[in-house]
Amino acid sequence: MSVVVVGLDRERAPLGVLERVAVGEESLAKTLAEVRDRAPLSEVVVLSTCLRTEVYAVADRFHEGVERIHEYLADLAGGSVSELSEHLHVLFDDAVTVHLFEVAAGLRSSVVGETEVLGQVRRAWEVAEAERAAGPMLSGLFRRAVQVGRRVRTETAIARGATSLSHVALSLAAEQLGGSLAGRRVVVVGAGDMGESLVGALSTRHQPAELVVVNRTRARARSLSDAAGGRAAGLEELPAVLGSADVVIVSTGSAVPVLDAELLAPVGAARAGAQALVVVDLAVPRNVEPTVKGLTGVALFDIDDLNRHAERALEERRGEMAEARAIVAREIERFRADDRARGAAPLVAALRARVDGLRQAELERARARNRRLDDTQWDEVEAVVRDVLAKLVHQPTVVLKEAAGTPRGERLVEALRTLFDL
Numbered sequence: 402m403s404v405v406v407v408g409l410d411r412e413r414a415p416l417g418v419l420e421r422v423a424v425g426e427e428s429l430a431k432t433l434a435e436v437r438d439r440a441p442l443s444e445v446v447v448l449s450t451c452l453r454t455e456v457y458a459v460a461d462r463f464h465e466g467v468e469r470i471h472e473y474l475a476d477l478a479g480g481s482v483s484e485l486s487e488h489l490h491v492l493f494d495d496a497v498t499v500h501l502f503e504v505a506a507g508l509r510s511s512v513v514g515e516t517e518v519l520g521q522v523r524r525a526w527e528v529a530e531a532e533r534a535a536g537p538m539l540s541g542l543f544r545r546a547v548q549v550g551r552r553v554r555t556e557t558a559i560a561r562g563a564t565s566l567s568h569v570a571l572s573l574a575a576e577q578l579g580g581s582l583a584g585r586r587v588v589v590v591g592a593g594d595m596g597e598s599l600v601g602a603l604s605t606r607h608q609p610a611e612l613v614v615v616n617r618t619r620a621r622a623r624s625l626s627d628a629a630g631g632r633a634a635g636l637e638e639l640p641a642v643l644g645s646a647d648v649v650i651v652s653t654g655s656a657v658p659v660l661d662a663e664l665l666a667p668v669g670a671a672r673a674g675a676q677a678l679v680v681v682d683l684a685v686p687r688n689v690e691p692t693v694k695g696l697t698g699v700a701l702f703d704i705d706d707l708n709r710h711a712e713r714a715l716e717e718r719r720g721e722m723a724e725a726r727a728i729v730a731r732e733i734e735r736f737r738a739d740d741r742a743r744g745a746a747p748l749v750a751a752l753r754a755r756v757d758g759l760r761q762a763e764l765e766r767a768r769a770r771n772r773r774l775d776d777t778q779w780d781e782v783e784a785v786v787r788d789v790l791a792k793l794v795h796q797p798t799v800v801l802k803e804a805a806g807t808p809r810g811e812r813l814v815e816a817l818r819t820l821f822d823l
Contacts, residue, residue, distance in 0.1 A: 403463045404538060405493045406500060407470040408448075408455025411511060414488035416705055420686035421478040424449035425654045426524065433534040440469030444536040446529040446543060450521045451566065451685040451704055452511060453504070457497065459538050467491055498736055501542060502729050505550035507559065511708040512569050513722060514559035517598070519550040542736075549732045556728060559721040566707060567598035570681045571607060573702055573710045574648045577679045582607040588646045590639070590660070591653035592616035592625050595683055599650055604629035613642050617653075643668045647676070652683035661690040669698030683707070748814055749798050751823045756790050 409419055424432050424447060432447050436456055444459035456474070460466025471489060475482045492500050500509075505522045507514040526543035529535035535543070554560045575582045587609040589599050596614065603612055612631030615638065616622035622633035634642050636659070643649060643665070653659055660680065668678055677700040682689040685704060694701045764783055768774075774782070801813055817823060 403460050403466075403493050404457070404497045404542070405460050405463065405467055405470075405491065406455050406457045406497045407467055407474070407489065407491050408453060409474070409485075409488050410453035410455070410490070410509070411704070411708065412509075413490060416685070416687070416703065418478060418485075418488055419452075419454065421480070422449075422454045422474055423451075423656075423685045424454060424477075425656070426528070427654065429525070429528045430532050433529060433532050436470065436473055437534060439473050440466050442466055442470075444529075444539045445534045446525055446539050448504075448522060448525040450518060451683065452518075453509075457501070457539055457542075459536065463493065495737070498542065498733055499729075501546045502549045502733055502736075503726075505546040506553040506725055506729050507550070508553075508722065508725060508729065511704075512566060512711040514554065514557075514725070516554070516560060516565050517567075517594070519547065519554070520594070522550065523547050545732070545736050549729060552732070553725045553728050557721045557724045559725045565598060565602075566683055567595055567602055569707050569711045570650055570683055571599065571602055573707060574650065574679050574681055575607070576710075577700060578647065578676070582609050582648065584608075584610045585647040586611040586613075586645055588613045588615060588642055588649045589625075590615045590649065590651040590688070591684075592618070592621040593652065593654060595652040597625055599652070600625045600629045600631070604631075609648075611645075613646070615639060615642060640664065643678070644671070646678060648679045648681070650681045650683065651688040653688050655684070655688055656686055658690040659688045660693065662692045662696060665693050665699050666696055669696040672698035681707070748817060748823065749801060752797070752817060752821060753794060755821050755823060756794055760786055760790055 409422055411419060429447055429449070433445055436442065436445050436447065436458070440458070441461040442458040443461055446457040448455045448457065454474070456470045458466060458470065471482055471485065471491075474489070475485045478485055501522075503509050505519055507516075507518055510518050522543065526535060526540065526547070529543075530540060571582065574587075578585060582603070587603060587607075589596050589603070589612070592614055596616070600612065600614060603609055612626065612629055613634055614622040614626040614629075614631055615634045615636060617636050619633055619635050622635075625631075626633045639660070649660070651659060665678070665680070672678060675698075677698050680689055680693065680699060680701045682701065682703045687703060689701060689703070691701075691703075693699055764779075764786065768779060797817070801817065804813055
C-alpha cells in the first residue's frame with residue numbers, strides 16, 4: 402500500500418482551473434464517497450481551500466489509484482485528463498508527509514504563515530473521520546500535521562502581521578483608499594469563517610465608519626455585525642447596500658457569482674470621475690463575475706491580486722521561514738521514526754510471542770519431569786529464564802525498529818520470519 406496525494410494548487414494551476422475543482426465544505430462528504438467508489442483506496446481525505454484541492458489517499462494499487470483520482474478531478478473540472486495533467490502534482494509516501502506538514506505550517510500558502518489553512522486541514526481530517534473515510538494511516542498523518550502547524554505558529558513569529566487572507570484583503574483595500582479604511586463604508590458579503598475573520602479584523606484594526614454584513618441567512622449576518630457594532634442585511638438588499646459602499650469584500654460558499662456586471666454597472670457609473678468602488682473577491686470559485694474588472698467606477702481584485710500583494714509583505718517574515726522549516730524538518734524525522742517503529746511492531750510482537758510460547762512450553766515439560774523443586778524454586782527458575790530471553794530478544798528488537806522501512810529493514814524482516822517461522 403502507498404500513501405499518495407494527487408491535486409492542484411496555485412503554484413501550478415491558474416485560478417480558472419483551480420476554481421473548477423474546488424470542493425465546498427458542505428460537499429466534502431459526497432466527494433469522499435465518490436472518490437472511494439471510483440478508486441482502489443482504503444483511506445481518503447479531501448483538502449480543498451482557496452489555494453488548493455488535493456486528494457490524500459492510501460492506495461491498495463498505486464498506479465490504478467492515482468489514475469482514478471486523476472480521472473475524478475478531470476471530471477470535476479469538466480475537462481479531459483490530458484488537459485489537467487500539466488497542472489497536476491502527484492506525491493507518494495515520504496513526500497506526502499513533507500508536503501502536508503508544510504501546508505499545515507503555512508509554508509506553502511501565498512500568505513506565509515496564514516492561520517486559516519491550519520483550520521482547513523483539521524476540518525478536512527475531521528470530516529473524513531466522521532465519514533469513516535480516514536483510517537489509521539491518514540488519521541495519524543493529519544493529526545501530526547495539525548500538531549506541527551500549531552507548534553510552528555507558537556514557537557516562531559511567522560504568524561506575525563498580515564498572515565491571513567482576510568488581513569491581506571483589508572490591507573489591499575486600504576492601499577487603494579489612501580492607506581486606511583478608517584471612516585470608510587465597508588460591506589462584507591458572506592458570514593462563514595472568512596467573513597467572521599474579516600469582521601473581527603475590521604472592528605479591531607480598521608475602525609470603518611459603517612460595517613454591513615450581507616448573508617443569505619440574516620440571523621448569521623446579525624450575529625457577526627452586532628458583535629462589531631455594524632448592521633446586517635440579506636442578499637436581496639445588495640443593490641441598496643452597494644450604492645453607499647466604499648469597499649465590498651466577498652467570500653461565500655456559492656459555486657456561482659454573487660456579484661455580476663449587471664448589478665455593479667449602475668454603481669460604477671454613478672462613481673464616474675470619483676473614487677472607484679473597491680471590490681475584493683476572496684472566493685474560489687470566484688464570487689464576482691470576472692467581467693466586472695472592465696467596468697467604469699469599479700476596481701476588482703481577486704485571489705491572484707491578493708497573492709501579489711502578499712508577496713510584498715513576505716520580506717518581513719522571511720527570517721522566520723528558516724526557523725519554521727527547521728521545526729518542520731525535525732517533526733518529519735520524528736514522524737518517520739515513529740512510523741518505522743509502528744511498521745516493525747507487528748513482527749516484534751510476533752517474535753516475542755513466539756519466544757514466550759517456547760519458554761512456557763519448555764518450563765512446563767521440565768516441571769513435569771522434575772518434582773524435586775518446590776513452587777518458590779520454580780518461580781526463581783522462571784524469572785531467570787524470562788530475564789535471559791528478554792535480553793536475548795532486546796537487541797534484535799531495537800535493530801529491527803531502527804531499520805524498519807529501509808532496504809536493510811526489509812532484509813532483517815525476511816530473516817526473522819525465516820529463522821523463527823513467524
